[in-house]
Amino acid sequence: MSRYNHREVEPKWRARWAEAGIDRALAPDKAKDKPKAYVLEMFPYPSGRIHVGHSRNYTMGDVIARFRRANGYNVLHPMGWDAFGLPAENAAMERGVHPGEWTRANIAAMREQLKSLGLAIDWSREFATCDVEYYKHQQAIFLAFWKQGLVYRKKQKVNWDPVDNTVLANEQVVDGKGWRSGAPVETRELEQWIFKVTAYADDLLDAIGGLDKWPDKVRLMQSNWIGKSQGAKIWWELAHVPDELKAGAPATGQSHARDPIEVFTTRPDTLFGASFLALAPDHPLTKTVAEFRPDVAAFIAKAGQLGTSEADIEKAEKFGIDLGIRVKHPFDESWELPVWAANFVLSTYGSGAIFGSPAGDQRDLDFANKYNLPFKPVVLPAGADAATHTITTEAFTEDGVIYNSGFLDGLPTQQAIARAIEELVKLKRGEATTQYRLRDWGVSRQRYWGCPIPAIHCAKCGVVPVAEKDLPIALPDDVKFDKPGNPLAHHPTWKHTPCPQCGGQAERETDTLDTFVDSSWYFLRFTDPQDASKPFDKQMASYWMPVNQYVGGIEHAVLHLLYSRFFCRGLRDCGMLDLPSGEPFASLFTQGMVVHETYKSASGQWLLPEETDVRDGVRVDLATSKPVQTGDIEKMSKSKKNVVDLDAFIQDFGADVARWFVLSDSPPERDVEWTASGVKGAWGFVQRVWTLVEAHPQPAPKTDATAPAMESDAHALRQLAHRAIQSVTDDIETFRFNVAVARSYELVNAIAKLKGADAGSVFARGEALRILAQLISPFMPHLAEESWERLGMTGFVATAPWPKADPALAARNTVTLPIQVNGKKRGEIEASKGAAEAEVREAALAHPDVRRFLEGQTVRKVIVVTDRIVNIVAA
RNA sequence: GCGAGCGUGGCGAAACCUGGUAGACGCAACGGACUUAAAAUCCGUUUCCCGAAAGGGAGUGCGGGUUCAAUUCCCGCCGCUCGCACCA
8 A cells, every 4th residue: 555645646637637728718609508607816926935825815716716617617717926016126126136037037936836736727818917918908908097087197295105215005104104115104295197096986885785795894994995974065254364364474375365264074963063163284274374373383393293103193182273263153154263273183084174063073072171162062862851961071973953053953963964054055155065085096106117107298298198009118128226216217218209299309107007006907807818909808808707706815905906896997987898887806705814933043033934843842943952932923924934835845745735734724714823733634634535545446436326235334424425515515615614624524534434345335435435535626636636546537536527415315314303401401312304293202201311300390391393402391 | 982803622613694412623632552662553532520430510701681492692891803093
């Protein structure tokens, strides 16, 4: 008997699969009546090497892809590379290697690693986003979006990363620091290319309701991100302004000093509770007042000093300053309110100004209490008494009935809001409006390694789109990274080009696109990856889209998914894509990470797991033999070195063990900890399966073979095997891979237990082994294939139809019924399935243990739940 | 602060959707077989407490509720994790 040799077996089967081309998706016209299934894992950034942590995501997708194929689907399961981005430029700067070269080398290495995992991927569709054949289509899409009014330019405050010398998206700023460089982010004003995501704000929000196969968590995060709130804008007329403002603010001479102040509110019903207005520190009016009021200038400086980190915001006390301006209440000309500037008002939301209604808003109340501003309650909570209800330090922010509020008195909140808006409109002091937290998407990046933006700046004609026939605008290869900033802008010749309109001398745009653009439509390109004339064929996209199963990390819950949803809508409205819903991903699964202990040497360096070993129960540094400090269990990452290299692991244990392990034990959406003992378990399982397969005389019975007469234990194995089909099928369908793994162990244990050499036992074992090979084939495709062949089956197990449970065997005809007395289990009986209640009741009452507990008591009630349980209530 | 999720043996977990034998399966641990020995493999035990055993009692973060019956449903607390964060 030979040991299972994965080093021979795994490459052998991969070569045979490749030769037979079983992983290729069929063209729509060749698929006949097969339904399509598009299975996709978020494509990787080619950072260098893959570690076992990365493998989980691809393995999960692969299980689904293989399962669908076995169930008769025409499967599209592609792979590509999210290949633009900063790390390549960092490598160029650090090591003098060209970003393209570095990226291509990484792709080559990672492709081989992914292949060695045995993933059923259609490699004929592979591409990288840095291929000019890919990004030229992206430039065409950009031009189409531009024409469609989805692209515009605007001078914007941007987050500037002083280390990477680039603009960062809001979401690339973490705790006020650049997400890659970790440097504190500065604010600069730059002319930016912007995608009009907000054009679809409502649709993007409403459609979330239809994404019923997305995790609730992700849907919630998306809708929070869009952050729609309905309310009113209100214009507050100035009643009194300081003389300096009346004179017209000489320094800047702006006109806004006398304009009404616009405020956004979701609660116009509380207008009668207003006691002040508050402006953001960088509101234009605040700045104007600061020009002649040193104390206001000092306030602005102080407010600006406060960090933007979470901790800072939480601790920040509210403070403000009276600007000496008074405004008229929209409902009562004679009622004047003071205008303050306050640090808690955001300039970036609404109009950067609020009205304070302290009784109905905690922030306003804190502020009013601090500065002795007046307040009166205007919303009466349900059941409260208007005569006694007071507000002191706790605002009442919920709905109630309005009082102390003139014509709004007696109206419930929602009606009062409508009524207040109606009145504002009538008085021309306001109107209904909707605010979003969602902003348009600034896509300009001042970097080299990205998709060039196809635009030309002409002194005469302004900003002009590149003609479509002039695409692609390819990146120049000869770039230098010797000084900070954008190498494209420094390039001696690249940017000089004639203007497409007037023919005069002009300059190319040197900004490149945010890499989130690259990943916003790659899934469409996979449907038609070789098309040279257009991004993708409409019909091909119609056939394959939407992606039936998307698998990826929760870290992309907001941006990548939102941008992809935006892109599909944009492409649809440009007439390039037939996808009425605009929804690219029908079903989304967010998988947990692979985590691992971290190790630090005595000198404080991170250590790779293989640089340590456990001796006499103590983990030591192999280099120094000194004990290592074992740190937290964290997501595998290169920086903490808590990674297990995939190549070495596959060499030692095989791809199947890695695949099996990352899906065992923990539910897929939860993190799984990589441990040596877990590896051992998976390894032992492979050996055990092979030992059983090899011990079995081939061939195993075919699917339609008639079973000989057999003993009850052999029959029990057959039943268990057929029930395993039911369970594993269901478990894969519902992403409960860890349970599918457990069921497989159960089946193997049962096969090993049946020892008989009679025809019935041999048949039952052979059948169970055949079923086992099929059930584990999505998880451990190499072992399954080798076993399938060894059992004398023909063709690939990978393409064999998924097994069907024989209902007669899977069904249970007798059931074990627990008998409870007063809710406690006291015995059990065997009963035939669906046995009559009276019969079960009698058997239960006759059970000796049950009788013992009933002694001296009267049976009050007997509850028989058919095929489930019997409960006897006695006293 | 707001929102969401989670809390079950020594550990990872199952059962929760649809209330009905809590702890499937794996790991670890312990005992045994095989072996000169070890590894590997195989067999067995393993929630806790009392008990030699038979058996009994307790038990799914804590407190309450609904029910013949609650890990499962409801309410309140505690703890952990994640997301958002002065969004008017």
